[in-house]
Amino acid sequence: MYAYIIRRLIATIPTMALVAVFVFLLLHLSPSDPAAIIAGDFATEEQILKIREQLGLTDPLYLQFTHWLSNLLRGNLGTSIYSGLPVTTPDRAAAGADTDADALHYGDRHQPGDPARGHRGVESRHWIDRAVMTLAVFGFSVPVFVIGYLLILGGSRMLGWFPVQGYTSILDSVPGFLSHITLPALTLGAVYMALIARMTRATMLDVLNEDYVRTAYAKGLATRKVLVKHALKNAMVPISTTIGLGVALLIGGVVVTESVFAIPGLGRLTVDAVLRTDYPVIQGVILVFSFTYVLLNLLIDISYVLFDPRIRY
Amino acid sequence: MQQSPRDRLQAPSAAALFGTDMYGRDLFSRVLHGGQVSLVVGLSVAALSTVFGLTIGLVSGFMRRIDAVIMRLMDALMSIPSILLAIALVALWGSSVPNVILALTIPEIPRVVRLVRSVVLMLRDQLYVQAAIACGTSTPRILVRHILPNTIPPLIVQATYICAQAVIFEAYLSFVGAGTPPEIPSWGNIMAEGRMFFFQSVGIILYPGAFLALTVFAINTFGDGLRDSLDPRMQRRV
Numbered sequence: 001m002y003a004y005i006i007r008r009l010i011a012t013i014p015t016m017a018l019v020a021v022f023v024f025l026l027l028h029l030s031p032s033d034p035a036a037i038i039a040g041d042f043a044t045e046e047q048i049l050k051i052r053e054q055l056g057l058t059d060p061l062y063l064q065f066t067h068w069l070s071n072l073l074r075g076n077l078g079t080s081i082y083s084g085l086p087v088t089t090p091d092r093a094a095a096g097a098d099t100d101a102d103a104l105h106y107g108d109r110h111q112p113g114d115p116a117r118g119h120r121g122v123e124s125r126h127w128i129d130r131a132v133m134t135l136a137v138f139g140f141s142v143p144v145f146v147i148g149y150l151l152i153l154g155g156s157r158m159l160g161w162f163p164v165q166g167y168t169s170i171l172d173s174v175p176g177f178l179s180h181i182t183l184p185a186l187t188l189g190a191v192y193m194a195l196i197a198r199m200t201r202a203t204m205l206d207v208l209n210e211d212y213v214r215t216a217y218a219k220g221l222a223t224r225k226v227l228v229k230h231a232l233k234n235a236m237v238p239i240s241t242t243i244g245l246g247v248a249l250l251i252g253g254v255v256v257t258e259s260v261f262a263i264p265g266l267g268r269l270t271v272d273a274v275l276r277t278d279y280p281v282i283q284g285v286i287l288v289f290s291f292t293y294v295l296l297n298l299l300i301d302i303s304y305v306l307f308d309p310r311i312r313y
Numbered sequence: 314m315q316q317s318p319r320d321r322l323q324a325p326s327a328a329a330l331f332g333t334d335m336y337g338r339d340l341f342s343r344v345l346h347g348g349q350v351s352l353v354v355g356l357s358v359a360a361l362s363t364v365f366g367l368t369i370g371l372v373s374g375f376m377r378r379i380d381a382v383i384m385r386l387m388d389a390l391m392s393i394p395s396i397l398l399a400i401a402l403v404a405l406w407g408s409s410v411p412n413v414i415l416a417l418t419i420p421e422i423p424r425v426v427r428l429v430r431s432v433v434l435m436l437r438d439q440l441y442v443q444a445a446i447a448c449g450t451s452t453p454r455i456l457v458r459h460i461l462p463n464t465i466p467p468l469i470v471q472a473t474y475i476c477a478q479a480v481i482f483e484a485y486l487s488f489v490g491a492g493t494p495p496e497i498p499s500w501g502n503i504m505a506e507g508r509m510f511f512f513q514s515v516g517i518i519l520y521p522g523a524f525l526a527l528t529v530f531a532i533n534t535f536g537d538g539l540r541d542s543l544d545p546r547m548q549r550r551v
Contacts, residue, residue, distance in 0.1 A: 252396030
């Protein structure tokens with residue numbers, strides 16, 4: 001088991017290295033001079049030269065890459081062109097807000113996403129099934145920010161239950177944090193929930209046709225027990241794969257949601273960096289998000305052993 | 314399309330079906346015009362990523378030697394969350410409709426490649442393909458005549474989903490300021506521009522939002538229907 005985990009961890013190294021190369025090359029795949037774009041329309045020749053120097057674009061490519069990589073390995077993501085601070089500084093300040101929000105979506109989504117859906121699977125064409133699936137497909141079709149604005153309109157404007165925008169750290173005030181995070185968490189969770197609901201339903205329908213489910217019913221187990229212990233547990237492998245891959249959706253959603261709710265997280269940082277074409281920050285954010293994504297999916301791969309004892313490492 | 318500052322943020326009326334935006338432009342005609350741009354983006358992304366993905370997938374699935382290299386590259390590309398990659402690309406290339414299309418296409422390619430490759434791997438050991446190899450048929454001919462037709466049904470389904478997703482992602486890109494340029498209305502950037510005025514005039518986000526949602530919903534449902542009719546195993550599911 002441990003040997004397997006270590007093997008898998010090592011196997012992610014080439015993937016991450018390739019991601020790093022991609023992210024590095026992004027700056028060089030540009031059809032025009034990145035320094036000119038970063039400098040803006042009104043930059044003088046001198047300013048462009050300065051930026052080119054700052055980015056190290058005057059060196060030969062391999063030198064630039066080794067330089068960038070050695071900095072990266074030491075945890076140095078470069079210097080923000082806009083603020084002049086190391087990229088890791090705004091990162092850390094922002095990361096707090098972000099992980100809080102992410103963690104909440106997880107808590108939020110997983111309860112409604114799972115066992116209840118089993119029931120909907122059983123009565124395959126029941127009206128609840130139709131209603132839930134229509135809702136799920138719809139959750140898929142509405143852009144995250146429209147959901148966000150609708151929730152602000154309903155929850156803050158009409159009902160006055162939640163603040164419109166802003167963010168309070170959980171360290172400063174727990175109720176303040178909860179009231180600020182509820183709407184963004186619901187917003188971001190909607191798409192994710194739709195995704196997981198669809199997958200859960202499809203796999204459950206598959207599993208419910210299996211012989212062991214019939215056997216479980218035949219020996220007189222309660223429906224709930226059959227659904228949760230026998231069917232859902234067997235359906236968990238594909239479902240957790242979806243949960244892992246869906247994180248990419250969450251990451252994209254975070255970027256948009258945080259700008260709707262004015263939350264100072266990594267997503268907001270990304271948007272600001274895009275607007276200022278602050279390339280080192282963009283590169284840093286992509287790297288951080290991608291590595292998190294890869295590691296999360298690795299964790300999920302390893303978790304399969306919990307659901308399926310036939311999988312041995 | 315004409316700006317008329319005096320009529321800005323008007324409520325819906327007979328003259329302006331959805332009311333007007335913050336520059337007094339008719340929201341209805343902007344939404345219709347935006348639909349054109351959003352659909353062009355969606356369809357082009359679907360078409361381009363299918364063509365590229367199909368080509369790479371066919372080659373990768375059939376030629377063992379370069380397969381490993383291509384798949385590692387695709388894995389790496391897939392581990393960058395697609396919206397982030399698209400945002401970064403547009404931020405670098407500058408905002409224009411072709412750039413948005415290209416930036417949304419690149420992250421989709423690996424997903425198509427995986428799909429095509431899995432079909433190719435399954436077919437490669439089929440008797441009729443083995444027979445074709447034994448007859449000395451050239452590799453490109455085998456790929457095109459014997460394998461390509463079998464990849465089409467799942468690809469069409471995948472393409473509809475990509476199209477739906479691209480319409481949404483275009484809106485995300487516009488929303489964070491890395492989408493279509495302001496002078497070309499798309500559903501995304503109408504909403505992005507209007508968000509400051511949301512509380513004065515809810516329709517500025519709701520109307521394009523509703524159009525977008527219905528369109529994506531329709532494309533997704535179409536995709537589901539296609540899948541059910543093209544793949545008998547998947548019938549009466551999701």
